[in-house]
Amino acid sequence: MDKKYLKVKKRSDLEKILLDKFSVNIGKETCSIQDAVNQFSAIDYKAAFSIPSFRKSLVDGFAVHSKDVLGASPSNPVPLRLISTLKIGESCKEKLKRGETVYVPTGGVVPDGADSLVMIEHTQVQKNEVFVFRSVSPHENLIEVGEDIKKDAVILKKGDRITPQKVVLLRGFGLTEVEVFNKISIGIISTGDELVDSGPLKTGKIYDINGYAVFSEALNSAIFSPKFYGIVKDSKGELQKALNKALSENDIVIMSGGTSKGSFDFTVSVINKAGKPGVLIHGLHLSPGKPTVFGVVNQKLIVGLSGNPLASFLVFKYVVVPLIAKKIGLKLKKYTVFATLNANVPSRKGREEFIVVRLIKRNNEFFAEPIFSESAFISVFIDGSGIIMIPLMSEGLTKGGKVEVILW
């Protein structure tokens, strides 16, 4: 048996094999909260104080002792003495006495002593007297200190993505800057004698897709700062030079191999020659994506992706990026839906499969239509919605069954 087949691994073994072999020098930086959206928080954030920080009115109305207005009605209005009219942002120095009232706008500070508010609609003001036409319960129309968020509650965790929703939380505490993780530098190399960047195509040549696809997904993940090292011919010398340069300038290197087996072998060879320990995984029990190589050199992760654009993209997005995110502790956004499969999907026991599906919404239900064709290398991206994963030991999925679709 060819020695290299000993290194064909299951996707589920990747973390065990690789996570403690490579390291990523990820720094932190302080950035303005306006620039923080979609970056990853580098620390835990806790509530610095309770919100609201004062007893807050939920209405435009009059703060009262609820006991004072017990039984108040239009035919039996209760008069109270108006001692102050607060504007928004203002507060009352004195404690409200029985028989007194203070006007408080929505969002305003409820004076000490008052336990509730009567809405302005249920009152009538005559000079310094307020006639109340309705009773209120204690606590009515106000919220207590900390009723929204208690001091010290965790509002954002290290590794969380800073969404606009999280900005709302951070701003509740007046933050104008946040600590975020730096981007990880990732070098990208495309290899293959058949690849052309642009311009007219001669027969047999194709445009480089994978270099750009990895670049774009690296940006899209918001984890990486990608740098493209261009297209390298199927020559060990040139490939070695490109890999060494990319390794010296980046934390991680992604090589997308040519489509031919020869090109794949070059990738393996130059990783091993770049340094120790070299190639650690040589092939995955995964389709598409079997010819994927993982290596480590000087603690830097190197991945050699298949030349097939579909395989290359899926493996980068669903295998490589999650592995790196796991290493650093970043929580990736992942949208999944459950759907009914509308076709049988045969599979071979002993290899996991990623199948691109189209999602169809019908009668409050999702249906997943597998797009399988040996020839759909890139057309799956026209209207594919995401992927389903067929487990390693499954012989396939049955039409009508429920599947989890990972949306892209």
Place this chain on the structure above:
Amino acid sequence: MDKKYLKVKKRSDLEKILLDKFSVNIGKETCSIQDAVNQFSAIDYKAAFSIPSFRKSLVDGFAVHSKDVLGASPSNPVPLRLISTLKIGESCKEKLKRGETVYVPTGGVVPDGADSLVMIEHTQVQKNEVFVFRSVSPHENLIEVGEDIKKDAVILKKGDRITPQKVVLLRGFGLTEVEVFNKISIGIISTGDELVDSGPLKTGKIYDINGYAVFSEALNSAIFSPKFYGIVKDSKGELQKALNKALSENDIVIMSGGTSKGSFDFTVSVINKAGKPGVLIHGLHLSPGKPTVFGVVNQKLIVGLSGNPLASFLVFKYVVVPLIAKKIGLKLKKYTVFATLNANVPSRKGREEFIVVRLIKRNNEFFAEPIFSESAFISVFIDGSGIIMIPLMSEGLTKGGKVEVILW
């Protein structure tokens, strides 16, 4: 009846009332494909040629006339004359004659005349003779011109977001630049005497959340280039000045009002004073978000959002942004899942409701847990997953029912 109540509208009427009243000067620009990710395409893209553009081998193997190897087996190998060994990216000038074969690597060009390939594993090469041990069917192990994408197929539509998946498609045709829509300038004003940007908080004051929340969501939507005009006090003069300035510098202006009704009235007044036609919608049959104002001045849309951070955020994200996207023809990303509601949600007939829910995944099913509390103005953002919408004429939703959750 107060005249202004005539202008309280349903969310479903917004488009009818507003879409032809405002305009957005959205330009296009050419950008490098590396910078295009998550921007919106300004034109339709069609396949400039068929992919593959040549008959492509799916294996490392020998191109043959399938008729030549009919009945081939290990005990009955068929010898063929090897006339060429192609490398990746190379092609053969001559048509393959009966009895001949050519070596073609995976991804290589299948010579004219050949109708199939025999995998290298099922052959043995002796000098210029290739012994074939297995028969193949016509078309086996190759894909025809255009089998992946046919010339002129639409690969990306105007208004589509350029995801990494779309980059794969565009690169299949060698594009290095794409036409994208410019960002729309949006001016953001926060108003309210209670608002503070940062620093210590006096009783009754709160930090400005809404200005930053709208700013962040504007960036997150990838549609806008936001500019923040700071916090303006509840003074008609100052607010008018700020609005006029923002209007002169932006396509759209968003004002997030103070929490008090007085502040809301100021917003209405300054929009009307800024120009014609002024306020067109004065309140929505929506909770939260009733005190939302839509106006148009010199064909520019102005929105006055509620001061409540939850209302302000939800209305901007789920009402305002989709309205503007619709106006320009941009397709927004929207992830929804169906879930089982795990509590009753009462609602009032005659107003639509947005309810934030937590999504729980259990046994291949999603459950939606409504977070409702009068006091959860910002805590809903700690672990809320998205929203459900309760229709205008519904009296509520029942525990156990199925709901569609719009994820954020």
